[in-house]
Each structure stands twice: as C-alpha cells, then as structure tokens.
Amino acid sequence: MQIAILLFENVTALDAVGPYEVLSRLPGAQTVFVGERPGPVRTDVGSLGLHVDAALAEVPAPDVVLVPGGFGQTAHMSDGAVHQWLRAADRTSTWTTSVCTGSLILAAAGLLTGRRATTHWLAADQLADWGALRTDERIVVDGKYVTAAGVSAGIDMGLTLAGRIAGEATAQAIQLGMEYDPHPPHTAGSPQTAPPPVVAMVRALEGAILRGE
C-alpha cells in the first residue's frame, strides 16, 4: 500500500507529520513524500526543513493521497502540476485525503465538488466557494474522500483511516504506540470552546493570511 504525502513550500509541518506518524506504521505501508521537486521544503514558520523524496511523476498511482495545508496552500489554488497530479492520482486511489487547508487544494483541483468536506475553521467559507459541501466537523468521510479540520485534526484523521484500512485493533495499537491520550492543558481548541477574545485574536492574525491577502 503506497501512501503519498504531498509537500510544498510553507506547508504546516504537523498537517503532514501527524497523519504520517499514524499511517506509516500500518502493516505493508510504503510512505513517500512527494512534491514538484525532490529536496527540502521549508515549513510555514520557516525553521524546519522537510524532505521531498520523490517528484510527482515518480508516484503516479498511490493508494492513499494526502494533501496537507498551511499558508503555502495559497500558491496551489490554480491549475498546474500539482492539480494535474492530484486528478490523475485520484482516478486510481483508494483514499484521497487532506488536512487543514489541504482540502482547498483538493477542491480547487475539482475533486470535492458536491462532496461533504471540512477544513481549518478559518477557511470554511472558502471551501464552500470552491464547490464542496462545507461542514464544521473535525473529520469528514464522504466515500473515499476523507478531510480533516485544522492542523492537529490530521492525527484523528490518520487514526480514523487506519481503522478503515487495517481494522480497529491495528489502529488502537498505533494509537497506544504513540500514546495518543490527549489532555490539552488549556480549553481553546475550537472557536466554540475558546474564549471569544482569543477567537478574535486568531481571526485577525491568521484570517488574512489564509485568505491569501
């Protein structure tokens, strides 16, 4: 089972690494980080380099396609090599998936039209603009299309997918191996639970960037 995780400049590291940490541990998984050019890309904060090991053309038909998001998503919203690869890979994939604003890239490539999907809470309006049926759920499974909300939701998405692919016991074993028994020390993980001034602060800081302004 080949799992292709797309990388690009200014990707959010955890969008990719969260589900990688789960899916790469599935029995028989061969995980490969793909991108337009092999070599390092810098993640959105700028202080971490992740390695693209294979060019898109080298991985034409993965079983699982995973598109992370992050501020760099805005550079991949028009047709080009990434969209062409996504559409071709999607024709034979078993699962086509995204984390955070990665779903905007899938939607812009035409792969979420009329499908239920989710994204980072700040980008939900944009997802609808691109023709997907916007939800505010953390994980959405619509047929073979699995989308996750912002950043850390990719871990929950990976575990959901692991259960579907390999059964619940294997997913549980992976969860236990990574000791995923989350206890956030603050209560602020969603716009529904965070204090309103914190929501306003994040909306002001990140909203403009996510909208590509």
Added chain:
Amino acid sequence: MQIAILLFENVTALDAVGPYEVLSRLPGAQTVFVGERPGPVRTDVGSLGLHVDAALAEVPAPDVVLVPGGFGQTAHMSDGAVHQWLRAADRTSTWTTSVCTGSLILAAAGLLTGRRATTHWLAADQLADWGALRTDERIVVDGKYVTAAGVSAGIDMGLTLAGRIAGEATAQAIQLGMEYDPHPPHTAGSPQTAPPPVVAMVRALEGAILRGE
C-alpha cells in the same frame, strides 16, 4: 528566545514536530533544529527526512532545549557530543525539556537525577534505572525540567510550556490556530484505557526495540 530542538537518526518525527508546531509560534521565538551534523536525518519509520540546520556547537546557549525520542534514542545513551552539549546548554537554559524517550537521553546525561520525570509508558522502568523519579503522568514539570510521555504528549507539553512562557491567552491562541480539539476515534491512548490484547501486542512489538534489544 532561542529554542533548540535536537535531531538524530531514527528520531520519531512527531516527538519533535508536535512541540515545534506550538513553540515556534510563540512571540519572539527563534527555533533551530540542531544535531551532530547539519543535513537531513531520517526519522524512525525511514520515510521522512528532517533537516538539521545547525551543528551543536553553533547553538551553545539556547533558552529552551528540547530532546525528542524514538528508536534512535538508544544510540545516544553514552557520553559523547550530545551529552556534552546537553549538559553545557542546561547550565544556562530557562527550560530543559523532552518528549517520549528523549527523557532517557536527558537522564543518561545526568540531568534528571533525583527529579520527577516521565517518558513513553514502555520505557518507564528505564527512566528509574537512570536515576530519575519515575512518574506515569503525561506531563511533568519539576523546576525548569519538563518531560512528556510518548510521542503525541509533546503537543500537550508544548502548550503547557507556551502558557508558562507567554501566558494563557497566547497558548490558547496557538491551540486554536492549530485547532487542537482532539477527538481520538478509538479509545487506546494509554495502557490503562487500551484493550488488554492491544497492550500486549504493542508491548511485544515495541518493548524489545525500546530496550535496545
């Protein structure tokens, strides 16, 4: 505020990237991935390369030291360049921290002797062997020493530290930005909550590797 995250061959990616995603977003943070040699290291599953941007000697006095774990931890349990760097950096650090079996490296370097600490649940006995006061808590703060349990606990550790460093509102804003409202789809995140056959399976598979056998 300089934050140094140690990398080495066969590190567990999420151990480093989880807290990175939090701490690198603190106001004034300058995050740098350090290691014995600049260049890529492969993470434990083998299919992801992370970049070491600075040699240890280039980052002699970081404010925050963070040591991740993973199967590669076993190669850093005897005195050498990493231990010498850790001891020197710890003399002036504000926070000395670890995720997963990273605490075994800190303990082997002599930095946790007599201190309360935690680690991956499979490695707890070893932590005591190295002179730390073993706990089974997810996050342990003992003075400036902050240790986290396995892999995903690094996110909770990062947010705990973010609150101490920059105040609760900033930590909450970072949590909301990364939409950290975890909803694990399975119940298996700790040996107390996972089904006993799953605990036995993981213990058999990973225990021997973590013990360096």
